[in-house]
Amino acid sequence: MKARAFNYVKASTVVEALKAFEDAQDDASYIAGGQSLVPTLALRLQAPQLLIDIAHIPVLRGVDLQGDWLRIGALTRHHEVLTDPLIRQHAPLYSEAAPHVAHPAIRNKGTLGGSISHADPASEFPAMTLALGAELEIASRDGVRRVPADDFFLDLFQTAIEPGELLVAIHVPVVRPGHRWAFHELARRRGDFALVGCGILAEFVDDVVKQVRIAFFSVGSTPLRARQAEEALIGKKLDQAVIAAAQAVVGDDLDPPEDEHTPPAMKRHLARVLLGRLLGEIARQGA
Amino acid sequence: MSVLTPLDRPNSYIGRSVPRPNAKRLLAGRGRYVTDITLPRMLHVAYVRSPYAHARIVSIDATTAREMPGVRLVATGEDLAKLCAPWIGTMDHFKGMKSPPQLPLPIDKVVWSGQAVVAVVADTRALAEDAAEAVYIEFDELPAVVDIDAARAPDAPVISPELGSNLCFHGKIDTGGVEDVFAGAAHVVEEEFHFGRHTAVTMEPRAIIADYDASEGQLTVHHATQTPYQFQDIYARHYGLPESRVRVIAPDIGGSFGMKLHMYHEDMAVVGLSMMLGRPVKYVADRIESFVSDIHARDHRVRARMAADAEGNILAMDVEDVTGIGAFSAYPRTSVVEGNQVYRLMGAPYTFRNYRADLQVVFQNKVQMSQYRAVGHPVACTVTERLVDMIADKTAQDVFDIRSRNLIPDDAYPCTSPTGYQFEALSHHACLAKLKAMMDYDRLRAEQAELRTKGIHRGIGIATFVEITNPGPAFYGVGGARISSQDGAIIKITPSGDVHCSISVTELGQGTETIIGQIVAEHLGVDSNRIKVMTGDTDTTPHGGATYACRGAGIGGETALQAAKKLKANVLAVAAAILQDEPEKLDIHSGWIVDVATAQQRIELSEIARIAYFRSDTLPPGTQAQLSVAHHYAPQGYPFAFTNGVQACHLELDVETGLVKILKLWVVEDCGRVINPLLVDEQIRGGVVQGLGAAFFEECVYGDSGQLTNGSLADYLVPMAVEMPDIEIGHVETPTLDTQLGAKGVGEAGTAAASAAALNAMNDAMKPFGRTVAQVPMTPARILKALGHI
Amino acid sequence: MSDLVNVTMTVNGTEVSHSIAPRITLADFLRQTLELTGTHTGCEMGVCGACLVILDGRVVHSCLTFAVQASGAAIETVEGLSDRAVIADIQEAFHQRNALQCGFCTPGMLMTAHALLSQSGVPSREDIRDALSGNYCRCTGYEAIVDAIEKVARDRYAGANASAPEEVGA
Numbered sequence A: 001m002k003a004r005a006f007n008y009v010k011a012s013t014v015v016e017a018l019k020a021f022e023d024a025q026d027d028a029s030y031i032a033g034g035q036s037l038v039p040t041l042a043l044r045l046q047a048p049q050l051l052i053d054i055a056h057i058p059v060l061r062g063v064d065l066q067g068d069w070l071r072i073g074a075l076t077r078h079h080e081v082l083t084d085p086l087i088r089q090h091a092p093l094y095s096e097a098a099p100h101v102a103h104p105a106i107r108n109k110g111t112l113g114g115s116i117s118h119a120d121p122a123s124e125f126p127a128m129t130l131a132l133g134a135e136l137e138i139a140s141r142d143g144v145r146r147v148p149a150d151d152f153f154l155d156l157f158q159t160a161i162e163p164g165e166l167l168v169a170i171h172v173p174v175v176r177p178g179h180r181w182a183f184h185e186l187a188r189r190r191g192d193f194a195l196v197g198c199g200i201l202a203e204f205v206d207d208v209v210k211q212v213r214i215a216f217f218s219v220g221s222t223p224l225r226a227r228q229a230e231e232a233l234i235g236k237k238l239d240q241a242v243i244a245a246a247q248a249v250v251g252d253d254l255d256p257p258e259d260e261h262t263p264p265a266m267k268r269h270l271a272r273v274l275l276g277r278l279l280g281e282i283a284r285q286g287a
Numbered sequence B: 001m002s003v004l005t006p007l008d009r010p011n012s013y014i015g016r017s018v019p020r021p022n023a024k025r026l027l028a029g030r031g032r033y034v035t036d037i038t039l040p041r042m043l044h045v046a047y048v049r050s051p052y053a054h055a056r057i058v059s060i061d062a063t064t065a066r067e068m069p070g071v072r073l074v075a076t077g078e079d080l081a082k083l084c085a086p087w088i089g090t091m092d093h094f095k096g097m098k099s100p101p102q103l104p105l106p107i108d109k110v111v112w113s114g115q116a117v118v119a120v121v122a123d124t125r126a127l128a129e130d131a132a133e134a135v136y137i138e139f140d141e142l143p144a145v146v147d148i149d150a151a152r153a154p155d156a157p158v159i160s161p162e163l164g165s166n167l168c169f170h171g172k173i174d175t176g177g178v179e180d181v182f183a184g185a186a187h188v189v190e191e192e193f194h195f196g197r198h199t200a201v202t203m204e205p206r207a208i209i210a211d212y213d214a215s216e217g218q219l220t221v222h223h224a225t226q227t228p229y230q231f232q233d234i235y236a237r238h239y240g241l242p243e244s245r246v247r248v249i250a251p252d253i254g255g256s257f258g259m260k261l262h263m264y265h266e267d268m269a270v271v272g273l274s275m276m277l278g279r280p281v282k283y284v285a286d287r288i289e290s291f292v293s294d295i296h297a298r299d300h301r302v303r304a305r306m307a308a309d310a311e312g313n314i315l316a317m318d319v320e321d322v323t324g325i326g327a328f329s330a331y332p333r334t335s336v337v338e339g340n341q342v343y344r345l346m347g348a349p350y351t352f353r354n355y356r357a358d359l360q361v362v363f364q365n366k367v368q369m370s371q372y373r374a375v376g377h378p379v380a381c382t383v384t385e386r387l388v389d390m391i392a393d394k395t396a397q398d399v400f401d402i403r404s405r406n407l408i409p410d411d412a413y414p415c416t417s418p419t420g421y422q423f424e425a426l427s428h429h430a431c432l433a434k435l436k437a438m439m440d441y442d443r444l445r446a447e448q449a450e451l452r453t454k455g456i457h458r459g460i461g462i463a464t465f466v467e468i469t470n471p472g473p474a475f476y477g478v479g480g481a482r483i484s485s486q487d488g489a490i491i492k493i494t495p496s497g498d499v500h501c502s503i504s505v506t507e508l509g510q511g512t513e514t515i516i517g518q519i520v521a522e523h524l525g526v527d528s529n530r531i532k533v534m535t536g537d538t539d540t541t542p543h544g545g546a547t548y549a550c551r552g553a554g555i556g557g558e559t560a561l562q563a564a565k566k567l568k569a570n571v572l573a574v575a576a577a578i579l580q581d582e583p584e585k586l587d588i589h590s591g592w593i594v595d596v597a598t599a600q601q602r603i604e605l606s607e608i609a610r611i612a613y614f615r616s617d618t619l620p621p622g623t624q625a626q627l628s629v630a631h632h633y634a635p636q637g638y639p640f641a642f643t644n645g646v647q648a649c650h651l652e653l654d655v656e657t658g659l660v661k662i663l664k665l666w667v668v669e670d671c672g673r674v675i676n677p678l679l680v681d682e683q684i685r686g687g688v689v690q691g692l693g694a695a696f697f698e699e700c701v702y703g704d705s706g707q708l709t710n711g712s713l714a715d716y717l718v719p720m721a722v723e724m725p726d727i728e729i730g731h732v733e734t735p736t737l738d739t740q741l742g743a744k745g746v747g748e749a750g751t752a753a754a755s756a757a758a759l760n761a762m763n764d765a766m767k768p769f770g771r772t773v774a775q776v777p778m779t780p781a782r783i784l785k786a787l788g789h790i
Numbered sequence C: 001m002s003d004l005v006n007v008t009m010t011v012n013g014t015e016v017s018h019s020i021a022p023r024i025t026l027a028d029f030l031r032q033t034l035e036l037t038g039t040h041t042g043c044e045m046g047v048c049g050a051c052l053v054i055l056d057g058r059v060v061h062s063c064l065t066f067a068v069q070a071s072g073a074a075i076e077t078v079e080g081l082s083d084r085a086v087i088a089d090i091q092e093a094f095h096q097r098n099a100l101q102c103g104f105c106t107p108g109m110l111m112t113a114h115a116l117l118s119q120s121g122v123p124s125r126e127d128i129r130d131a132l133s134g135n136y137c138r139c140t141g142y143e144a145i146v147d148a149i150e151k152v153a154r155d156r157y158a159g160a161n162a163s164a165p166e167e168v169g170a
């Protein structure tokens, strides 16, 4: 299990990284924490000619509050997501998901940007990006653009990031009074990719759901919004009947692939259970 | 005045928790595993593997690969067949057993997905892998035989046509009268059980370096194995080398559990590659290769019935086991031993006499299945113990009561099981009583009832077991396998009075060297820190069985004990000559020759050694000091030393998600004389966790075409720290009278019954829903299905 | 084929410099180039934890880092921690409690234990098990490892508290 040979450059600016990629005629890969990329190289599932190390580019770092938005640099490590007070305060679903992402040593190296760019449908952070309604700042040779999370996750391991583009930062609209949220996942072992997981961010006015974003992971080829379940909640008070109504439709929101170990019926069942538990928790937060 | 316990005598080490001296090295990062060893001019091999479970090899094109940087050799099955004689994994005492001949690499067809086909040897492993990608093999795919029923269908493709069918072995046991007993029984319970394939996943993968020196005709193999002597014999015979010219060294081993005592094709090939190149060749299986080439374990479907009278007295069992072993039987221990132990151990703790069983061992296009920790035991135990619980249900009895009623009474020994196993002395009832007290059973039941009303579902399950340890030659030798059931030790005293023991049992981290040191220290009469124990090198230790079937303490320990006594007699003879006294009046305490009567110190052992080695001129004429002894010991009494015990599992089931929290495990175990409680308890804990892995997580899942679908450590779930419970252990000690030491084995007891206790606990938790499960691993999907959620 | 690159890093306090292929992982670099075989590899894909080392003060998988990425960094392995005697109490507790059998997982376990025990407070058994969630051990069943770490945590806490009044008083 040894990677195929490749060349390596360390980029110190975004421009340098983008240029290196272009010069390699796209036969290149960026490496941030390497916690997803290195295993695929070791297994020879991928074999780029060139590895461009982006882990030392200063503008990709840092967490700061910019008005109503929290800017989280792409290189922010999972362990920083877990402990950063700004993230805890303004984008709490990331903090709540973080302990469930892999194990301590992987969290020491893996980056939020890497996780979101990699877009594993079983990953926590991409789904929380959806739940939080974040926007992704992407740099290309043509400049910088921002893509809303809803338009970002396109397919299995595919995002709006075009080959050669770099995810620079994640911009999260900060949570406000009236927001409630909850995160949970069902995993067989601590740190495993979940059987099913979900994060919910809801805005309440007088105990009535005004807006809600329910994002599931491990239930399709991308992280998924449970749109019908959301519909069932809007304008309602979260009582038993409303929760049951959302549970009744959530199965249709999901698209779990055929899998012998976790058949679609099982994923849908678990998603219903999870949704019920999370909505119950959110209802209790108002009490 | 306090009474002296055996532990108060000088040099009384047996029975004490002594930490392992050799663990310090490992803790400092100074272990020396085969994976760590680099030899001068060493090369590395990578294998090109079959993507098909069953296919004809049409052609192999290695032209490009041979030209690639750093490549020294590309070898095929034909190349190696010129050097290596084929092997057949059968034993004579399994009547009618058959298996096809094996070669290091196949010549005309592959029989499992992942089978090594071509060897590429290069300067580094990475370069070897580069070139392996450039080897082109054309295959002609054949229909794969995957399922155990499909394999036995009349029109099934036969994997080895020369054998006539896909049946490796068919065994039957019948005490007679079973039909009648079932017909007349008040209660009959039956169930179909499924036991998934799982695998050893030792932390250190298989690793081997073969170093052939043509100038001397000497082969040295550094081999991560628990049985170096067996491999010395195999390499010598199959490569036509004199045994004296084959040295196998097993240094530190990163786990084995039975997995590293089988002959693997890649390992055998490495020897040939080194002979072809005249250079050391190293092979370390990477984790992906481990999953498709290490032996797998279990893989049984058992249909079983149990009959009982109206009071719940068990009357009979009727069992049918079908087990899939891959495309051939493993060498040299065969893949029938697992099934053989399954159908012979069924019901072993109980008194009933009527038993019938049918065992079919089936070939299929999968990796070889063979012995792994607790061979056959978990299957026999789970089937028996679940059926016992079902009888308890039928007769409305508590799980402890049904067992008290049916277990062989502690005073009924010696006795024989319906399948012919001879029990010297077991302690089922003592263990059961101890377990019940330890776990505070009545309180747990009360708590369970209360929690159920709150929607919290806990389950309690118990499982009794017997374990086969200390096997004599009946195990392998009588079947024609060149596997020793005896062990040998050489103990010598150095000129400064230190003691050196080299012995044929091997160290795998279970603490063999430590307990051998304890035994020698106690029986020779020296401080244990003056003893050095050496294992794992066929050139420097006597031939022996090494480590399998829990024989290290019982057989290796007895060997050491007898050797130490022999040496002590020699020392006392010299001492008597020097002191002009009688040997019978002398003893050795803490390295001093003392008067038996007064315990007064007379002369130091080091002084005896000094005189013997350097001033033999001062000894009385005719005295030849024998300060080294060699001694062998083979068990001669009972064919096996059976141990017994009982385990309990307490778990909480989330009935909505099928996820389980294992709350606690208890084990009461009787392994005879406990030499080192610290080590014994950790053997049990480690074993239990392997059993829990099988119960909840571990399974090699195959697709319809014979592909392993979860063959990586990311996809195959091993038990990890968060999910595993604390395990409380108690002991009952019934020493075997077959040996002076009295020790039996303990390494497999934990694994033997953990999954049975877990399965019973799960069924107990599901009881309010009227649902049951009879398959391991108990995955959330299977639990949800059992509960009717999906 | 790829170009060799120069890497310079501090390993166990000593600066080392080598010209290596970029594809060499830090694990292979430590084990093969520097012959620091105390760091083990059990899966080469981040799942077993045998290869953990300290990189710039944080525990990471050396199998999931290419040596070139670590150029300029400070690495510490089990050999270094042993020589500096900073984990002597953990090693002693592992030894006394028999928290290792084959020892192959042990260097990784020691890294995790060291990181956990460097934090303040006494972790609960659940905390300890959680910290070990990425460290596979096939031999021990984990309990002895948890016990050993718990003991060191308690001892260190007691030691710190015992010495605290003295400092205040002085």
Ligand SMILES: Cc1cc2nc3c(=O)[nH]c(=O)nc-3n(C[C@H](O)[C@H](O)[C@H](O)COP(=O)(O)OP(=O)(O)OC[C@H]3O[C@@H](n4cnc5c(N)ncnc54)[C@H](O)[C@@H]3O)c2cc1C
Pocket: A029, A030, A031, A032, A033, A034, A035, A036, A037, A038, A039, A054, A074, A100, A101, A102, A103, A106, A109, A110, A111, A112, A113, A114, A115, A116, A117, A118, A122, A123, A124, A125, A161, A165, A166, A167, A168, A191, A192, A193, A194, C045, C046, C047
């Ligand atoms: C054993 C194990 C268990 C794990 N368990 C989990 C888990 O439970 N949940 C989970 O979510 N993850 C898990 N992971 C994955 C881990 O979280 C990764 O760290 C993360 O997915 C990727 O982050 P990274 O910085 O390491 O990315 P890398 O591996 O460096 O990169 C991943 C991919 O993203 C690209 N990329 C990285 N950064 C950027 C960027 N800024 N712009 C554009 N492209 C970029 C790379 O080119 C590459 O294709 C696990 C990993 C391992 C090894």
Ligand code: FES
Pocket: C040, C041, C042, C043, C044, C045, C046, C047, C048, C049, C050, C051, C052, C061, C062, C063, C064
């Ligand atoms: S070798 Fe790095 S985690 Fe297994």
Ligand code: FES
Pocket: B203, B254, B255, B509, C099, C100, C101, C102, C103, C104, C105, C106, C136, C137, C138, C139, C140
């Ligand atoms: S001690 Fe062997 S793997 Fe942990």
